[in-house]
Amino acid sequence: MGMDKWQNCGGKYMIKLNFNNIPINYDEKYLYNKITKILKINKKEIKNIKIIKKSIDARKKPHIFYHISVAVELFNEKLENKLNYEKINLDYNGICFNKINSNKKIIVVGFGPSGMFCALALAKMGLNPMVFEQGDNVDERIKKVNDFWKKGKLDTLSNVQFGEGGAGTFSDGKLNTNLKSKICNQVINELYLHGAPEEILYENKPHIGSDKLCNVTKNIREDIISLGGSVKFNTKLVDIIIKDNNVKSIELLNTITNEKTKMECDFLCLCLGHSARDTFKILKQQNFNIKQKPFAIGLRLEQKAENVNKMQYGENYSKLLPNADYKLVTHLENGRSVFTFCMCPC
Numbered sequence: 001m002g003m004d005k006w007q008n009c010g011g012k013y014m015i016k017l018n019f020n021n022i023p024i025n026y027d028e029k030y031l032y033n034k035i036t037k038i039l040k041i042n043k044k045e046i047k048n049i050k051i052i053k054k055s056i057d058a059r060k061k062p063h064i065f066y067h068i069s070v071a072v073e074l075f076n077e078k079l080e081n082k083l084n085y086e087k088i089n090l091d092y093n094g095i096c097f098n099k100i101n102s103n104k105k106i107i108v109v110g111f112g113p114s115g116m117f118c119a120l121a122l123a124k125m126g127l128n129p130m131v132f133e134q135g136d137n138v139d140e141r142i143k144k145v146n147d148f149w150k151k152g153k154l155d156t157l158s159n160v161q162f163g164e165g166g167a168g169t170f171s172d173g174k175l176n177t178n179l180k181s182k183i184c185n186q187v188i189n190e191l192y193l194h195g196a197p198e199e200i201l202y203e204n205k206p207h208i209g210s211d212k213l214c215n216v217t218k219n220i221r222e223d224i225i226s227l228g229g230s231v232k233f234n235t236k237l238v239d240i241i242i243k244d245n246n247v248k249s250i251e252l253l254n255t256i257t258n259e260k261t262k263m264e265c266d267f268l269c270l271c272l273g274h275s276a277r278d279t280f281k282i283l284k285q286q287n288f289n290i291k292q293k294p295f296a297i298g299l300r301l302e303q304k305a306e307n308v309n310k311m312q313y314g315e316n317y318s319k320l321l322p323n324a325d326y327k328l329v330t331h332l333e334n335g336r337s338v339f340t341f342c343m344c345p346c
């Protein structure tokens with residue numbers, strides 16, 4: 001999928017204003033006052049404002065401020081264009097590709113983040129992807145995960161790692177990536193359009209939360225289906241049949257009935273995550289060119305939010321502030337590093 005397939009899907013150009021040192025007890029009225037003053041306009045002329053970036057500056061404790069960027073839409077477009085301020089296109093249309101006319105059968109295996117977004121993009125291109133996921137849909141998965149946490153009963157195919165939404169669905173964690181790509185914004189927009197809180201569009205370290213993430217996942221699945229795709233759970237890829245160096249068909253196992261079926265396919269997208277050891281074995285047996293990747297081992301540490309807040313905001317911090325987060329990294333002499341990942345200030 002080349003980047004040339006990306007389209008600008010429209011959106012609206014708005015005036016972008018940056019405000020530094022906003023007091024932490026600011027409200028909408030405060031923002032409107034700042035905007036009308038700087039643009040020298042009346043409040044009635046403003047159609048809409050949207051916060052597009054918001055960060056906390058706690059470098060000069062105990063004086064703590066927000067830095068906020070807002071997009072402003074005026075009723076009078078001509079006036080908006082005349083005002084000599086930076087313009088921003090707020091495009092919340094999410095992932096956007098050109099439509100492709102094709103009857104090719106495209107199969108996506110795995111319905112974690114990569115499978116979900118792969119299938120969504122293919123569905124938007126009009127390619128009717130068929131998704132197969134070994135675990136349960138998210139509602140059934142929640143029951144299995146609770147069974148494990150409460151009774152220690154493990155379903156090896158539907159658990160904290162496997163099932164609709166993939167690994168991390170239950171971690172309540174941050175949206176975290178080291179990628180610097182415009183795709184990241186498109187993904188964030190999609191999450192927002194499918195029910196994630198608006199704050200993820202502008203917060204420095206966006207966070208959805210497992211409760212909301214489960215619904216977002218469902219909404220994405222429903223969208224894929226409404227666009228012509230299909231999503232089947234409890235269905236595991238167990239073999240790949242190769243002919244003339246090409247994937248010809250796959251074998252699927254219905255994990256409830258134990259029935260196996262063969263299915264022809266033209267393209268196979270493997271979105272397996274890093275824990276699908278049995279499926280990697282199949283790939284190795286089939287002589288696919290796969291190689292080991294270094295991986296990080298993590299552990300979960302719980303700290304009192306109050307202690308972190310005191311550390312970041314100062315002893316007498318205001319309760320108006322959200323719980324603080326932090327990021328730490330140490331590069332060791334042996335070339336390895338220790339770092340915090342997905343710190344979640346709940």
Ligand SMILES: Cc1cc2nc3c(=O)[nH]c(=O)nc-3n(C[C@H](O)[C@H](O)[C@H](O)COP(=O)(O)OP(=O)(O)OC[C@H]3O[C@@H](n4cnc5c(N)ncnc54)[C@H](O)[C@@H]3O)c2cc1C
Nearest residue numbers: 110112113114134162163166167168171173174237273342
């Ligand atoms: C406990 C935990 C907490 C995490 N917290 C965060 C966080 O806070 N923030 C963050 O950014 N990242 C977090 N991560 C990492 C993040 O979850 C992963 O980077 C992400 O899930 C990878 O997405 P993926 O789609 O590639 O793979 P996965 O999410 O692993 O999804 C792969 C899917 O493929 C399915 N599958 C595998 N083999 C087959 C097969 N043969 N047939 C059918 N289906 C198959 C699996 O069942 C699974 O659902 C966390 C990971 C874990 C384990």
